[in-house]
Amino acid sequence: MRILLIEDDMLIGDGIEAGLKLLGFSVDWFTHGQEGQSALAAAAYDAVILDLTLPGMDGLEILKSWRRSGKTVPVLILTARGAIDERVQGLNLGADDYLPKPFALEELAARLRALIRRSHGTPTPTLRHGAVEFNPDTRQISLNGEPVRFSPKEVSLVELFLLHKNSLLTREMIEEKLYSWDDEVSSNAIEVHIHHIRRKLGSTFIKTVHGMGYALGEIR
Numbered sequence: 186m187r188i189l190l191i192e193d194d195m196l197i198g199d200g201i202e203a204g205l206k207l208l209g210f211s212v213d214w215f216t217h218g219q220e221g222q223s224a225l226a227a228a229a230y231d232a233v234i235l236d237l238t239l240p241g242m243d244g245l246e247i248l249k250s251w252r253r254s255g256k257t258v259p260v261l262i263l264t265a266r267g268a269i270d271e272r273v274q275g276l277n278l279g280a281d282d283y284l285p286k287p288f289a290l291e292e293l294a295a296r297l298r299a300l301i302r303r304s305h306g307t308p309t310p311t312l313r314h315g316a317v318e319f320n321p322d323t324r325q326i327s328l329n330g331e332p333v334r335f336s337p338k339e340v341s342l343v344e345l346f347l348l349h350k351n352s353l354l355t356r357e358m359i360e361e362k363l364y365s366w367d368d369e370v371s372s373n374a375i376e377v378h379i380h381h382i383r384r385k386l387g388s389t390f391i392k393t394v395h396g397m398g399y400a401l402g403e404i405r
């Protein structure tokens with residue numbers, strides 16, 4: 186899943202970016218308020234991590250502008266420990282969750298996954314489709330109860346389809362969700378990943394909609 190991170194503290198931002206990438210997220214990191222505010226219009230992010238104290242435009246103003254313009258992406262705000270007023274104001278302006286600094290990366294990742302699940306109408310942590318199950322916390326995919334090994338990008342792609350069960354995903358949409366702006370993507374990367382997934386989970390798990398894209402296949 187693709188995350189927008191707006192944080193001007195280089196140490197914290199670098200740790201979040203590196204840690205979330207290891208946990209299977211794709212991350213775009215901005216340190217300036219106005220740049221981060223504009224970034225939301227440039228890509229289909231699944232969630233935002235928003236610091237409140239930023240140069241150029243503070244986090245509460247960014248949040249207010251997004252919600253006024255109808256943007257519904259889940260937003261998790263980072264606050265200084267004890268900043269109760271900021272937390273309350275952020276939640277009242279439309280934030281979906283908050284996390285006080287300092288925090289554990291594992292908790293941040295768990296909160297992001299919960300926000301993303303709820304935004305897709307999926308309250309339970311385990312995602313299922315027929316005989317396929319996916320645990321977002323462990324990043325484990327199983328078929329008929331047996332674990333199946335995948336590359337990190339293949340895991341993210343399976344997760345993407347399970348979160349969009351009734352949707353058609355174009356190649357461009359898939360690339361936008363799986364890769365950040367810093368990633369280099371080969372011309373046939375998506376097709377190769379889908380081929381490997383079909384080989385491991387069955388040829389009908391992902392169906393091709395010719396001339397349009399891909400969708401989750403029939404339940405087996």
